[in-house]
Amino acid sequence: MPSPRANLAIALLHYPVYNKLREVVTTALTNLDLHDIARSSRTFGLERFYIVTPSQDQRALAQRITGHWQTGWGADYNPDRKAALDIVRICGTLDEARTDFQAGFADPVKTVITGAANRPGCISCRDLRQMLGDSEVPYLLLLGTGWGLTESCFDAADHILEPIAGAGSYNHLSVRSAAAIMLDRLKGKQ
Amino acid sequence: MPSPRANLAIALLHYPVYNKLREVVTTALTNLDLHDIARSSRTFGLERFYIVTPSQDQRALAQRITGHWQTGWGADYNPDRKAALDIVRICGTLDEARTDFQAGFADPVKTVITGAANRPGCISCRDLRQMLGDSEVPYLLLLGTGWGLTESCFDAADHILEPIAGAGSYNHLSVRSAAAIMLDRLKGKQ
Numbered sequence: 001m002p003s004p005r006a007n008l009a010i011a012l013l014h015y016p017v018y019n020k021l022r023e024v025v026t027t028a029l030t031n032l033d034l035h036d037i038a039r040s041s042r043t044f045g046l047e048r049f050y051i052v053t054p055s056q057d058q059r060a061l062a063q064r065i066t067g068h069w070q071t072g073w074g075a076d077y078n079p080d081r082k083a084a085l086d087i088v089r090i091c092g093t094l095d096e097a098r099t100d101f102q103a104g105f106a107d108p109v110k111t112v113i114t115g116a117a118n119r120p121g122c123i124s125c126r127d128l129r130q131m132l133g134d135s136e137v138p139y140l141l142l143l144g145t146g147w148g149l150t151e152s153c154f155d156a157a158d159h160i161l162e163p164i165a166g167a168g169s170y171n172h173l174s175v176r177s178a179a180a181i182m183l184d185r186l187k188g189k190q
Numbered sequence: 191m192p193s194p195r196a197n198l199a200i201a202l203l204h205y206p207v208y209n210k211l212r213e214v215v216t217t218a219l220t221n222l223d224l225h226d227i228a229r230s231s232r233t234f235g236l237e238r239f240y241i242v243t244p245s246q247d248q249r250a251l252a253q254r255i256t257g258h259w260q261t262g263w264g265a266d267y268n269p270d271r272k273a274a275l276d277i278v279r280i281c282g283t284l285d286e287a288r289t290d291f292q293a294g295f296a297d298p299v300k301t302v303i304t305g306a307a308n309r310p311g312c313i314s315c316r317d318l319r320q321m322l323g324d325s326e327v328p329y330l331l332l333l334g335t336g337w338g339l340t341e342s343c344f345d346a347a348d349h350i351l352e353p354i355a356g357a358g359s360y361n362h363l364s365v366r367s368a369a370a371i372m373l374d375r376l377k378g379k380q
Binding site: 035042044081165167171174178181187188189 | 233
């Protein structure tokens with residue numbers, strides 16, 4: 001696949017994230033994160049979905065999973081799954097992901113970080129939808145695993161996107177569900 | 191938990207659905223369907239999420255999974271997951287699910303079916319959102335697994351909900367992602 005032209009991409013980060021005890025850890029890959037977010041991304045027109053983990057073993061596992069559906073038995077069995085996984089890129093660091101995404105664009109890549117908690121200075125999905133439509137600036141949407149991306153990630157990002165609010169105080173969407181809802185709000189037909 | 195008052199509930203049907211060869215089959219339970227759709231449903235204020243399968247073994251498995259997080263070790267480890275799984279009910283048939291949901295309401299339950307293909311006479315998410323807000327009629331949203339619910343299910347349902355449209359012709363969301371997007375469109379803050 002050539003350099004991306006769609007100016008939104010997703011990076012799913014497995015490090016640096018908190019665990020339940022708020023220790024900074026590397027989380028393990030979840031097979032269905034890869035499938036579900038790739039399928040949602042492809043459905044809403046994205047051309048890159050980055051799986052980011054510093055663990056070489058975990059990158060090898062991600063490669064094996066995507067390979068099964070791209071060149072192995074799975075490619076014939078389910079061509080739609082192949083089309084989704086074709087947009088996946090497996091990277092060791094966020095910088096690697098950013099460099100790949102940057103290749104398709106003149107403007108520098110901006111990062112947009114998301115989490116479950118409300119923070120001051122958030123932009124709304126409506127704001128970001130308009131920013132995506134109004135320019136060719138490439139936006140890389142950062143999603144965390146585990147108990148969320150570390151404070152240092154929020155400090156380093158260019159924008160913070162509002163969390164998806166539910167009906168009440170309970171708000172515990174899976175990262176797969178949150179990604180689907182964000183993509184619909186940012187790129188879905190209205 | 192007492193009878194539901196939220197007039198939207200979801201039923202995830204594992205029968206009768208098509209397989210890849212368009213044969214009518216019972217699909218196997220997917221662990222993350224249960225977790226993800228329960229978490230999304232709870233986040234958007236639903237009080238019932240029905241797992242429907244005619245297989246006694248599969249119902250026992252579903253019970254074991256939800257039980258782990260409700261009364262077992264998992265209940266202490268992750269109370270948020272317990273809160274999500276508290277709304278799950280495991281049923282052998284759609285009629286059983288409908289009877290449970292009916293208990294909270296005077297008006298008869300209406301079924302709303304969804305699938306990936308466009309069909310004549312669909313209602314939009316916006317229509318259904320308004321129907322949910324305008325009355326106390328209880329709506330049971332039917333989601334399929336495998337290659338989708340059979341034609342007989344579409345014939346029997348009271349309403350057909352439009353499929354979630356992406357950016358182009360590719361439209362292969364997981365049922366977990368489609369459920370999350372529908373719940374956001376039907377019940378999310380706007």
